[in-house]
Amino acid sequence: MSQPFRLNKEGLINRNKKLSFTFNGKKLFGYEGDTIASALIANGIHLVGRSFKYHRPRGFFGAGVEEPNAKLQVEFNGHSEPNVNATEMELVEGLSATSQNCWPSVNFDIGAINNFLKMFFPAGFYYKTFMWPKSFWYKIYEPFIRKAAGLGVASIEKDKERYEHKFEYCDLLVTGSGPSGLASAYAAAKNGAKVILAEDKPRFGGTLLTDDVSIDNLSGKDWAEKIITELKSMPNVTVKNRSQVFGYYDHNMLVMFERVSDHLEKKSKFTPRQRLWYIRAKETILSTGSIERPIVFGNNDTPGIFLSAAAKEYMKVYGVLVGKKPLIFTNNDSAYETALEFKKNNVEPIILDTREEHSSELIDEAKSKGIDIRFSHGVIVANGYKKVKSAKIGKLNKDKNSFEKIETVDCDCICVSGFWTPSVHLASQSGNKLKYEEKIDAFIPDKKKQHETSVGAANGSFTLEESLKHGFENGSNLSAKITETKTEISIPNVNEKKYGAHDKFWCMPLPKNENPKRFVDFQNDVSVSDIEIALREGYRSIEHVKRYTTLGMATDQGRTSNLNGLQLVSNIENKIVPEVGHTTFRPPFTPITIGTIVGREVGMEYMPTRKTPMHEWHEKNNAVFVDAGAWKRPRYYKLGSETLFEASKREAKNVRENVGICDVTTLGKIDIKGPDAAEFLNRVYTNAWMKLPVGKARYGLMLREDGIVMDDGTTTRISENHYHMTTTTAQAANVLSHLEYYLQIVWPELNVNVVSTTEQWAGAAIAGPKSRDMLSKLYPDLDVSNEALPFMGYKEAEFFGVPSRIFRISFSGELAYEINVKSDHGMFMWEKMMEVGKDFGNQPYGTEALSTLRIEMGHVAGPELDGRTIPSDVSLNGLVSKKKDFIGKNSLGREAFNVESRQKIVGLIPIDRKSSIPEGSHIVQDQNAKLPNPKLGHVSSSCWSVENNNPFSLAIMKDGKNMIGKKFFAVSPLKNKSIEVEVISSHYVDPEGKRVRS
Amino acid sequence: MLYIKCPYCGLRAQKEFSYGGDATVKRPNINEEVSSEDWDNFVYMRKSPRGKHIELWQHIAGCRQWIKVQRDTATHEIFQTAKVTEEIR
Structure with a gap:
């Protein structure tokens, strides 16, 4: 159970707590504080996945959000989650991770045949190939592409976890706890501002955890800890780790994704898994840092090739060596720190520096430590299929477009550094138009549209001294404007190494007759030749090149590929990068779970449920409910084994013959x-x-x-x-x-x-020929005669001691009343009505019977008043x-409203008096006519007329009443029905309206 | 999500409001003759400017007042809000 690549002491992990986990079924262990990536590397495992298009073997490349390759299917705490970033997910006891996009296994993957057929899969392959014949699309191409697309497998189980949303307001939101973020938050907190400091990693400090620096005689890590401890003790500060601010929206609203308990082995039932924060910040400090970009070379996607800073982070934070025979391939000084770190751990690196021989503080230190440095050198192509075994390296000529000397050196990892790219995603999302900064070959924020300020590396300042100064100044000034308090803070003394200038070099040339793949975008398998093809085929706008090649369109949002892609386009097009421009940055910055977006709004909490005061009675009496907006209304009351049709017919018939009551509170x-x-x-x-x-x-x-x-x-x-x-x-x-x-x-x-x-009154309708008799029993002291309470009359009276309103109005077309009492008395009223109504044959009726009653009366409702x-x-x-x-x-008065042939309401009955007419049917003259068959109207509402015992429908039809007596077909292709119908008056029952006035 | 200053309640999130269209449209007076053209302009014709736009919003989940909001339709910047009885220039 030894871990061959784990260092003895180095790192911030807890060596006292072992965690066991499995990877592709193999039992392994790591330590508390590991990520899945660091634990696997410690165990010497690098091959973790297959690439998207060519199924090439892939390993880890980064150590955080920048990771393009290591996306795993992970099972833990009862979840199975696809596309989990192995470099971000913390190790928990019992976790099980498996590789994606490979079959039958990551070691032997059939799909890798694509790699050998790669000349047949150039950019735009899908666009070009799956076009003809058209009929192949649904049955052959689409299922094939669908199967090939995507990486992991989404779970089909119901997510049992709890997710929460939180709304927060603050004076200053600081995104990132590197040196500039800490300084900003500290200065603002000292001014009394309400501050939220968000860090996406478990540990605070950013580069302070890995850089060899000191602040006020403390190591970077200790200084970060000191500041964080003080911030945590302040009541006006909220400090959050494992929290990624992923979106910058209008009016300074930022959205943050907090991983509350994914790292916990045990948690309480009510601890959410993840939490979404909606933060409205008066000011925002974007201290999101920068991400190292690679240099492009042949087979640069082979497992064992890392970003140089990632290699350093694995050593310093996790105590893990990414290899024991490293090649450091760089165009700048920062990779020397990685080399020195290897050296410190008794590993001998070779540095290949594309720059000509020169001197700087770091170079001198590396030299003095006896590190093998080869200037004007670079990696041409990595050898090895599932892991780097050696590299063909070359000495570049003066123009850096060919080689003076080529040789092969053994190595087990290559750490590459092509300089640094500020993380400007959030700034760009806020509407900030970025500008190209020649000095660092990258975009930095420019004119702001919202209240945001980028500091430190996110703003292109790569020294600690500058980052801290920016942080303190901006944190202090921005917060002082809000709190009107300014506390003087002395900027601490900094000890850091001075970097020399970097080399504007980003892609290795290829020797003649050699053509290995040189990847620009690892996650989407976009190579240099794909971009060349796109340009050759006439794509010019960077937005078009992006879509044609899918460069930067994967879930890593091109964090390591965008700038190299732009450089390539600008070189080929002979333009400078700012002319090429950049593609749009969109939220979310990192993938987030659907559960977090949904939050608590699932199941019953999806929307509010409105229940009438009589709801419980309906429930107890077998009501089947129907949604009316947020309201639950009884559709019918089921007796025994009745169907909807049978129950609604019974209820409606009872209203026509006796009396029924209906809950009309929802009006x-x-x-x-x-x-x-x-x-x-x-x-x-x-x-x-x-x-x-x-x-x-x-x-x-x-x-x-x-x-x-x-x-x-x-x-x-x-x-x-x-x-x-x-x-x-x-x-x-x-x-x-x-x-x-x-x-x-x-x-x-x-x-x-x-x-x-609406909510203050409970309402019940009493309808039917016996309703007056029933009413007189409900109001024994009230004169309810037709003279005293005529149609459209209104009275106020006590209902068994409770104040009530009596309206003589009718929707059913029968003699009817509506009684309103205060909501609190609704149940009392309803139960009294049921009790008193027994003598009159009263039955409750639901919305289905209500519809039947109004349809056969020709009363219009929503389906007719359809806008x-x-x-x-x-x-x-x-x-x-x-x-x-x-x-x-x-x-x-509009002309079209006054055309005689305009569609108007009519009634329809089937010729056979039996077939019910589906709602939505089209009315046509000839059911067999050639398509398009002219439509004369449509069926709006249908019912079974209980009065006449046959189907009846309302329809909106051309020429309206002029069609009465004529025969047509009501055709419903949806129900596969065609019914011969006769047009009659829309008032099928009691056309004179005698009953309501009786 | 926009942050809208209700003149009665102060700054509130957009989800408390509902949108009500162009605030500069004036309904012809009731009980007065109106030409078909004026009526059509009132009912149907709307400008769809890119940039500053004075519009109506109703604070439906708050004080239920209709308010005027001057907003940039491209950037969503809100320049001014006012009661409907007040003018925005």
């Missing part, structure tokens, strides 16, 4: 008060409202300004200046906003107030006043 209710209320209603509704007496209700129709019917309902005059409006369940919220719009903006001179009272109909389309033109103005009136 929108709006209280309208004020001396100008009548005038307001007169403008809102199409019919006249000035003369409605107190104690009377009226049916009203509302239009939009374009003349289309918006809603209908009854409004009752409760007292002189007080009205009670009802709306449909669906439109309640829209109608309220509509009324508020006119009162606040258009007619502020009207003295009227409106407020929603396309005007009053005359639905036979409601009698409600449209010719004498007064109202909302939408001017639009009713």
Whole structure:
């Protein structure tokens, strides 16, 4: 169980706690504080995956978010998660990781045949190949590509974990806890600002953990620890590790992804797995640091090839050697630190420096330690298939386009450094137009659009001294503007090594007759030749080159490939990089789980559920519910083994013959008060409202300004200046906003107030020929005769000691009443009604029976008022006043609204009196006509008429009533039905409306 | 998510508001004759500017007041908010 590549002492891991895990079934162990990557490397395992397109063997390349290759399927704590970044995921006891995109195994992968056929898979291969024949797409090409695409496998199990959302506000958000971030947060905290400091790694400190520096005579790591400890003790500071700020949105809103418990072996039931933070920051410091970029060379994707800083991080943080015979390939001084670190651990590196022989503090130190340095040298091609075995290296000529000498050296790893790229993703997302900084060959933030300031390496300052100075100054100045307090802080003394200039060199030339793949983008398998092809084929815009080659489009967002890709395009096109420009950076910066985005809004919490006060009774009495917006409404009450059809027929029939009660609490209710209320209603509704007496209700129709019917309902005059409006369940919220719009903006001179009272009143409709008898038992002291309480009448009376409102209104077309009591008394009212109703054959009825009743009466509802109909389309033109103005009136004169052949409401019955007509059916003259068969209208609502015992439908049809008596076909291709129908009046039952007035 | 200053409640998140279109449109007076052209302009015709736009929002999950917001349609920058009875210039 020894770990051949683990150092004895070095690192920040806890050697006292061993963790066991498996990789591709093999049992291994690591230590607390390891990532999956560091534990595998410690065990000498480098081959972890296969590449996306060519299935080439791939190993680790980085040590954090920049990792393009090491994406694993990981099972832990009961999850199976695909595409987990092995360099970020912390090791937990019992974790099991497997390689992706390989079959049957990562060692022997059939798909690797693609690698040998690579000349057949150039850029744009899919675009070019899968075009013809068209009919092949669905059955052959698409399933094939779908199978080949993607890497890991998403779990089909239900996610049992808890995810949370949190909203936070702060003065200053600092993203990244490297030197500049720590300095910013510290300075702002000292000024009394409310600060959030976010670090995506488990450990704070960024490069301070790996760089050989000192601050105020403390090592970088100790200084970071000191500052973090102090920040944590301050009440105005929130310090968060394992937290990635991944998106910068409008008005300084940033979104952060916190891995709360993925690293924990045991956690409490209520600890969320991950948490999404919505942070509204007055100011943001972007101290996101920089990412090392590679130099491009042949077979540069072979396992064992690392970024040089990653190799150093593995040694310093995890106590792990990435190899014991390293080649360091660099164009700058920073890689010398990696070489020195190897040397410190008794490993002999060879440095290949593309620069000509020169001197700097680091070079001199490496020389003095006896490190083999070869100037003007570089790696041409790495040898070895599943692991680097040796490298062909060459001495570059003066122009660096060919070689003076080529030789092969043995090695087991290559650490490459092509200088540093500031992480400008968040700045760019905020709207900052980046600028190209010649000095560092990279983009840095320029003009800001939001309250953001990049500091340190993210802003292109690569020295510790500058980073700290930037951090302290900006943290202090930005926070002082907010808190109006300024605490003087002395900038600490810094001891760091001075770097010499880097070499503007990024891609090794190839010797004649050699053509190994030189990868620019590892994750999407984009090579130098792919980009060359794209340009040869005429793609010029970098955005087009990106899409054609998929350069930078993988989940690593091209962190190690974008700039090299741009350099390549600019070289070929003979342009400078700023002319080529850069592609767009988009959130999220790192992949985040879907669970985090969804948060707690799953299952019952997906949206609020609105229940009426009588809901429990419905539940107990076998109601089957239907969603009406957020409301739950009983659709029918199931007796025994009844079907929906049988139950709704029974319920509707009982209303026509006896009496039924229906929960109508969900109807929108709006209280309208004020001396100008009548005038307001007169403008809102199409019919006249000035003369409605107190104690009377009226049916009203509302239009939009374009003349289309918006809603209908009854409004009752409760007292002189007080009205009670009802709306449909669906439109309640829209109608309220509509009324508020006119009162606040258009007619502020009207003295009227409106407020929603939907939730304040519980409502029950009592409908049927025996409803008056039942009502008289419910109100023994009240005169409920037709004379005392006529149709559209209104009374207030006590309902068994509870105040109530009685409206004589009807949706079912029967003699009917609606009783409203305060919501708290809803259940009491309902139970009393059920008790008293027994003597009259009362049964509750649901929305399905309600629909049946209104359809056969020809009463319109949502399916007819579908946002396309005007009053005359639905036979409601009698409600449209010719004498007064109202909302939408001017639009009713439009030519198209007054064409005789316009589609209008009619009734339909099947010729056979048996076949029910599917809603949505199209009405056609000839069911066998050639397509496109002219459509004469559509079926809006269908029911089984309980009155006539046959199907009946409402339809909106061309020429409307002129078609009565004619025969057509109602065709539903969806249900595969064609039914011969006869057009009749839309008022199928009681066309004179005698019952409601009886 | 935008951060909108309700003149009654202060800075609130966008999710408390609903959008209400161009605030510069004026409804023709009620009970007055209006030409078809003026009516059509009121009901249908809207500019879709890139840049500054004065628009209506309603604070539906707050005070329920309709408010005016001057916003840049390209950058989402909000320059000014006001009560509907106030002018934005």
